[in-house]
Amino acid sequence: KNEVEQSPQNLTAQEGEFITINCSYSVGISALHWLQQHPGGGIVSLFMLSSGKKKHGRLIATINIQEKHSSLHITASHPRDSAVYICAVPRMDSNYQLIWGAGTKLIIKP
Amino acid sequence: NAGVTQTPKFQVLKTGQSMTLQCAQDMNHEYMSWYRQDPGMGLRLIHYSVGAGITDQGEVPNGYNVSRSTTEDFPLRLLSAAPSQTSVYFCASSRDSAINIQYFGAGTRLSVL
Numbered sequence: 089k090n091e092v093e094q095s096p097q098n099l100t101a102q103e104g105e106f107i108t109i110n111c112s113y114s115v116g117i118s119a120l121h122w123l124q125q126h127p128g129g130g131i132v133s134l135f136m137l138s139s140g141k142k143k144h145g146r147l148i149a150t151i152n153i154q155e156k157h158s159s160l161h162i163t164a165s166h167p168r169d170s171a172v173y174i175c176a177v178p179r180m181d182s183n184y185q186l187i188w189g190a191g192t193k194l195i196i197k198p
Numbered sequence: 199n200a201g202v203t204q205t206p207k208f209q210v211l212k213t214g215q216s217m218t219l220q221c222a223q224d225m226n227h228e229y230m231s232w233y234r235q236d237p238g239m240g241l242r243l244i245h246y247s248v249g250a251g252i253t254d255q256g257e258v259p260n261g262y263n264v265s266r267s268t269t270e271d272f273p274l275r276l277l278s279a280a281p282s283q284t285s286v287y288f289c290a291s292s293r294d295s296a297i298n299i300q301y302f303g304a305g306t307r308l309s310v311l
Contacts, residue, residue: 119297131288131302174240183295184229184248185256188240 091115092177094189102197107162109192111175114156118178121186122149122160125172134160134173165196200224204289204303211279211310219274219306221289227301228294230272234258234285235305241288247272248295279310 093112101107111120122135135142135149137158142149146165151158162169172193176186205220223230231246243256247266261283263275272291276283287306292298 121300123300129286129305129307131290131305133299133301136297136299178296183297184246184254185243186241186296186300188242190240 091187092175092189094173094175094192096192097190098193098195100195100197101165103166105165105196107165107169107194107196109160109173109194111158111160111189112156113158113175113177113187115177115180115187117153117156117180118183120151120158121176122158123174123176125174125191127171131174162194167196167198170195202289202291202301202303204287204306206306207304208307209309211276211308213280213310215279217276217279219276219287219289219308221272221274221303222270223272223291223301224270225291225301226269227291228269229296229298230266230289230291231256231296232262232264232272232274233288233290234283235288236285244274244287276308281310284308284310 091114095110119138123133125131137151146163148161172191174191175189179185202223228249232244233241235241242258244262245264247253250266250269253264289303290300292300
């Protein structure tokens with residue numbers, strides 16, 4: 089069983105819809121990362137959070153440490169949000185290695 | 199600010215050839231890492247470094263060498279390329295560990311024939 093599980097694997101939605109992507113992890117963590125990989129391949133860090141909630145534009149990330157769960161929300165989705173969204177957490181035994189989720193492929197249709 | 203710069207963007211090698219993938223960052227980051235990403239799969243850590251002169255193996259180190267002589271540069275060497283090393287390679291850096299925000303290079307697409 090992967091230590092980081094993302095759901096759904098694939099998500100197709102219409103422009104304007106509210107999007108939620110989930111990430112569950114099985115180990116205690118000091119931080120959780122959300123990243124975006126564009127269709128062209130580039131990877132961009134969206135959030136790093138260790139508690140509560142962070143917001144950047146139309147993106148919101150939340151984390152519940154007790155439940156070992158994080159969500160990434162996109163409000164008023166747009167076709168340019170189409171990408172793979174990945175969560176990752178540092179290994180318990182090493183702050184220098186990340187455990188990566190498999191990613192959620194999001195397609196927003198106009 | 200250039201961030202993390204990887205060269206080349208594309209490379210085709212023949213089996214048995216060697217080459218070096220370059221990675222440089224201008225953010226004075228201590229932590230740098232190399233990943234490979236195979237089609238439909240997630241990122242896998244090859245090697246990482248926590249500062250000049252300090253490197254360590256990741257999940258899939260075989261067939262790759264690294265060194266870190268300066269804070270800025272972290273080259274990845276393929277000693278004798280194999281078709282199994284066909285992949286997209288990403289270099290990343292952060293302030294001091296995997297806990298902090300990761301900055302990625304644009305990637306190098308490598309094909310080994």
